[in-house]
Amino acid sequence: MIDTLFFIRHGQTDWNITGRIQGNPPLNKVGIWQAKQSAKALTERYRPDSRSLVVCSGMTRACQTAHIFADPLGLKVEEDPRLIERKFGQWEGELVSELSKKYPEDLEGWLRGEGTELKYGVEPHEEVAKRTGEAVMEWTETKGDFDKLFIFSHGTCINDCIRFIFSEGSNLSFSKGAALLDMNNAFWARFERRRGRWAMASFNEGPSIAYKCDWNAGGENGQKE
Numbered sequence: 001m002i003d004t005l006f007f008i009r010h011g012q013t014d015w016n017i018t019g020r021i022q023g024n025p026p027l028n029k030v031g032i033w034q035a036k037q038s039a040k041a042l043t044e045r046y047r048p049d050s051r052s053l054v055v056c057s058g059m060t061r062a063c064q065t066a067h068i069f070a071d072p073l074g075l076k077v078e079e080d081p082r083l084i085e086r087k088f089g090q091w092e093g094e095l096v097s098e099l100s101k102k103y104p105e106d107l108e109g110w111l112r113g114e115g116t117e118l119k120y121g122v123e124p125h126e127e128v129a130k131r132t133g134e135a136v137m138e139w140t141e142t143k144g145d146f147d148k149l150f151i152f153s154h155g156t157c158i159n160d161c162i163r164f165i166f167s168e169g170s171n172l173s174f175s176k177g178a179a180l181l182d183m184n185n186a187f188w189a190r191f192e193r194r195r196g197r198w199a200m201a202s203f204n205e206g207p208s209i210a211y212k213c214d215w216n217a218g219g220e221n222g223q224k225e
Contacts, residue, residue: 009158011065051147086128132158
């Protein structure tokens with residue numbers, strides 16, 4: 001039975017740096033370095049082995065991050081399209097700086113959680129939470145001798161899925177209430193199954209090196225190991 005669940009955000013992309021919304025860009029050089037550091041930390045701290053299940057969204061950046069972790073361990077990476085990032089409709093591929101000029105009020109409303117982005121065909125948080133939450137819960141019930149599940153996905157997707165877990169899939173509302181902080185690139189959240197329920201053990205956790213260097217620049221020595 002899966003008793004430990006990890007959500008790992010993908011490493012950095014050029015679109016993260018420029019503030020361009022979503023799309024399907026690959027990891028950049030720093031992102032690859034971040035993914036390697038996080039893979040090393042996850043392996044050393046939590047000892048993944050043949051009983052570990054690895055699943056990613058299928059988007060390039062999440063797949064790369066997952067394989068950097070799984071391949072050295074000889075673990076298969078499963079893909080589940082229900083774990084892709086939130087769909088941003090007409091805003092897909094746009095720079096946030098440009099949106100602030102074109103739609104200043106709607107952009108601010110989006111950032112405040114008021115849902116003003118929905119008129120542009122952006123996927124509602126409730127729908128993201130439902131598709132991702134149902135997918136993850138299905139994976140946690142995978143038959144076989146598995147004890148750990150590693151989900152490699154995306155910032156908004158992970159946060160919405162966590163909201164789903166906390167609400168147990170009912171009474172989801174994203175227009176009110178507290179919100180999770182954004183997760184850093186290649187950082188993770190960890191849940192443990194306790195008495196039949198999922199409990200958050202950590203959020204926005206990263207490798208030790210991330211707290212000793214400029215993580216978003218690849219460390220003091222660039223991308224050197």
